[in-house]
Amino acid sequence: MSKNKIKDVMIFKGGKGPNSWWISLDSWHRQLFRSITACGGVFAFDSIFMNILGMLQVSQLSIHQLRISMDVTVLAILFCGSVIYTNFIRKEARSEYKHKKLNEEFLTVKNAELNWENEKDLLLEKLYSIEELIMEDHLTGLLNRRGIVRTLKQYSAKAKRTKGEIHILFIDLDKLKDINSEFGHSNGGDRAIIEVARAIHETARREEPGCRFGGDEFLMIILYENTSPGNVRKTDYIKKRLEVGINNIHALAVPIENPAYGYKKIPISVTIATHILDLEKPIEEELNKASEQMLALKKK
Incomplete structure (x- = not known):
């Protein structure tokens, strides 16, 4: 060299x-x-x-x-x-850039996730509100037939677990057709229905929901977490309380003006049948049985 x-x-x-x-x-x-x-x-x-x-x-x-x-x-x-060294610097720069991009992507995904959670909560609240509206009777505020079936399914599952019973008070408003004819639907029939619903609401406890089965028919659901002879006595006691409440409504009712008779109170009375659900049978079938018991009782 x-x-x-x-x-x-x-x-x-x-x-x-x-x-x-x-x-x-x-x-x-x-x-x-x-x-x-x-x-x-x-x-x-x-x-x-x-x-x-x-x-x-x-x-x-x-x-x-x-x-x-x-x-x-x-x-x-x-x-x-x-x-x-140059390659190292380039790799470090690329790594830093990649890390920055990953952070940005992570924040984007996290923000999207948070937004989705918020939107999901809002949607669930709306769904719950809609579900409540769907299962609520618009005139009385009680559960409607859809709500009855859902509640009975929940109560049936609980009663099966605890070896309990479900009692139903099937309530029928007497002579609703005559009330509508005499006082009209708004001032007569609807008002009578609302007053019966109010009596049910005031009589029932939180765990004993009241329901409007349809038209002039109502239900009270009573759940017992065990099977006992005393359950029947308790149901009879609730039934008497309800009858007293409805009688008080009639006694305290403000008279309604009738074009033919002047001022007159709406005659509010009910017929109440008691039915114990067979937990092994379909809910709709048991509700039909309770309705048949009510019709048989009214014919007596």
Whole structure:
């Protein structure tokens, strides 16, 4: 290997013929490399120098037989180090960019999730409100037939678990047709229905929901968590309380003006039948049985 000086440029040459190679250094780099290589020495630097020779299009040179000065070795080390450092910086930049993008995507997904949770809660509230409206009788505020069936299914499942019973008070408003004819639907029939519903609501406890079965028919559902002879007595007691409540409504009712008879109270009375549900039978079938018991009682 020879070393030639041309002004402030140092040229390193090696090899012969087509395998020759050269590296030139300006004065600034020469001083830098001389300072670094003051210790001198000769090294075999296979892997790093292979890359440099590849860039210099040296293809046939035997690397394992090559011995270069410390200056060239340092050049190779610094060159490869700069490449490695540059790649490291690029990787760090890409990693930081990727991390930033991932954070942005995570925040976007998290915000979307929070928005979905809020929207879901609002939708559930609306669904619950709609469900309540669907199961509520618009005139009385009691459960309607749909609500009755749902409540009875829930109570039946609980009664089966606890070996309990479900009693039904089937309530029929007497002579609703005559009331409508005499006082009209708004002032007569609807008012009588509302008053009966109010009596049921005031008599029933929270766990004994009142329901409007349809037209002039109402229900009270009574759940017992065990089977006992005393359950029948309790149901009879609730029935008497309801009858008293309805009689009080009639006694305290404000007279309604009738074109033919002047002022007159609406005659409000009810017939109440008691039915114990067979928990093994369909709900609708048991409700029909209770209705039949009511009709049989009214015919007596």
